[in-house]
Amino acid sequence: METILEGTKAIVRIAPHHRTVLIGERINPTGRKRLAAELAAGNIEIVKQEALTQVDSGADVIDVNVGAIGVDQVTMLPRAVEMVQEVVDVPISIDTADPVALEAALKVCRGKALVNSVNGKEEILSRVLPLVARYKAAVIGLCMDEGGIPGEPQKRMDIAAKILKRAQEIGIPQEDVLIDCLAMTVSADHEAGLATLDAIRKVRTELGVNMTLGASNASFGMPDREILNAAYLALAIREGVNAPIVNVARVRQAILAVDVLLGRDEYAQNYIKGYREKQREGK
Amino acid sequence: METILEGTKAIVRIAPHHRTVLIGERINPTGRKRLAAELAAGNIEIVKQEALTQVDSGADVIDVNVGAIGVDQVTMLPRAVEMVQEVVDVPISIDTADPVALEAALKVCRGKALVNSVNGKEEILSRVLPLVARYKAAVIGLCMDEGGIPGEPQKRMDIAAKILKRAQEIGIPQEDVLIDCLAMTVSADHEAGLATLDAIRKVRTELGVNMTLGASNASFGMPDREILNAAYLALAIREGVNAPIVNVARVRQAILAVDVLLGRDEYAQNYIKGYREKQREGK
Numbered sequence A, B: 001m002e003t004i005l006e007g008t009k010a011i012v013r014i015a016p017h018h019r020t021v022l023i024g025e026r027i028n029p030t031g032r033k034r035l036a037a038e039l040a041a042g043n044i045e046i047v048k049q050e051a052l053t054q055v056d057s058g059a060d061v062i063d064v065n066v067g068a069i070g071v072d073q074v075t076m077l078p079r080a081v082e083m084v085q086e087v088v089d090v091p092i093s094i095d096t097a098d099p100v101a102l103e104a105a106l107k108v109c110r111g112k113a114l115v116n117s118v119n120g121k122e123e124i125l126s127r128v129l130p131l132v133a134r135y136k137a138a139v140i141g142l143c144m145d146e147g148g149i150p151g152e153p154q155k156r157m158d159i160a161a162k163i164l165k166r167a168q169e170i171g172i173p174q175e176d177v178l179i180d181c182l183a184m185t186v187s188a189d190h191e192a193g194l195a196t197l198d199a200i201r202k203v204r205t206e207l208g209v210n211m212t213l214g215a216s217n218a219s220f221g222m223p224d225r226e227i228l229n230a231a232y233l234a235l236a237i238r239e240g241v242n243a244p245i246v247n248v249a250r251v252r253q254a255i256l257a258v259d260v261l262l263g264r265d266e267y268a269q270n271y272i273k274g275y276r277e278k279q280r281e282g283k
Helices: A033-040 A046-057 A073-087 A099-108 A122-134 A153-169 A192-206 A215-219 A225-239 A248-261 A266-280 B033-040 B046-056 B073-087 B099-108 B122-134 B153-169 B192-206 B215-219 B225-239 B248-261 B266-280
Strands: A003-006 A011-014 A023-027 A061-064 A092-095 A114-118 A138-142 A177-180 B003-006 B011-014 B023-027 B061-064 B092-095 B114-118 B138-142 B177-180
Touching (some): A033 A046, A046 A061, A046 A073, A061 A073, A073 A092, A073 A099, A099 A122, A122 A138, A153 A177, A192 A215, A192 A225, A215 A225, A225 A248, A225 B248, A248 B225, B003 B138, B023 B046, B023 B248, B046 B073, B061 B073, B073 B092, B092 B099, B114 B122, B122 B153, B138 B153, B153 B177, B153 B192, B192 B215, B192 B225, B215 B225, B225 B248, B248 B266
Parallel strands (some): A023 A061, A061 A092, A092 A114, A114 A138, A138 A177, B061 B092, B092 B114, B114 B138, B138 B177
Antiparallel strands (some): A003 A011, B003 B011
């Protein structure tokens, strides 16, 4: 099962035996006060530098989220997508909970975008999936619904299956649905990590679709977050995640290491290239 | 299935749902010129500091290997075991390929030791397993035999099953056999990592025994070895390794992170304790 995303020039292929695809998470004002303030002040140019920096660090796809207090997403989201596409040629992940802003962004986005995201709620499915189909995008389905995020892996799997079924019913092909089993904060619940890993394994085995994960949530409130994030990504990638949403500069080398160990990087050439680039930048 | 090892005072329990047990690998002259020279000169006292440092860093078991050119293991190995037991109370892993040195060390070792190691070769099984049984030790079985180290996971599994059967036939209980599926150098063969992980999963599923792994072999010849080792340990622990042989000071925090994510560290208390100790030592 291969998901194909397209930017203005670059094409990205997501599939179980390909190398892991990195979706850059940094254009997102959540928890980033300065970025939030700039966006609220209408300074949308700032996303250009964020996009360039992430692609330089090895991002394959750029997530674009402008959701913050005081930001009119319907105006700003499409502008942000245009700005990003002016400077980088990789595919875009359009990240919003507002279907109107989503459609405005899909209208201007060149190539084949990834819509981030739908979930199992009826209202969301019925409003967002038709947009995904109309603009021939791919879509991320989050394993949550009206009842919240279930603790049991089987229930997350059931939501994933429902999203996939509904997508296919309106003509979105199976390979254009990516599932996110949702990383939960492990400091709050010591079984949270395992529940997500088990859900990922189930989705991989039973649905066979490609998967993303915002792994850094897991380490919220913990010290040495990078060590936890790297370990979680290793485990999640082994279970089936192949396009995680990450702070690329921080975790790229750890992910390249996993690809080496899982036989997806012959002669370790990507790993060694990543190491050399890191050395060059003096990181 | 619980393996119990005993030192002069400390008891270590190895089982799938316990936290990961760390076997400290540093008392081993392979690749450590100064240590090799000291041992060859008869300066056996040096192992005391190596043992203390590793236990301070969180080692649960201390591996003792004095094999180097110019070292008479039959004399030196038991002395090294005695030295280590003078200063630390944790269990000992007696690491030698020489059955005479092994027996000499088992004679003086207090508590219940781990014998590192046997493999599937008939000559080794028939000479070493009776010693393991006589001294009521536990033993590590390496997945290799007269034919070398098989590439196919199933063949490694077959060797593990053979070692386990032979051990049980002479009265060594199943829980006293740990299997090492053998980490191979990934720079030489890009499928080597996956072969070992698949073998570990098979052994866990089909034999259910506890497992060790000398994971650092995998990164030989590669840059950023710590990143690769941490990723490999995360994957191997998830598949079933629960007592890896490691450079404890380097990888302890990464392993504690895996235990958090796999639900083996309630309230992340070991992880946070490890973090605080690391801070205190200014690492």
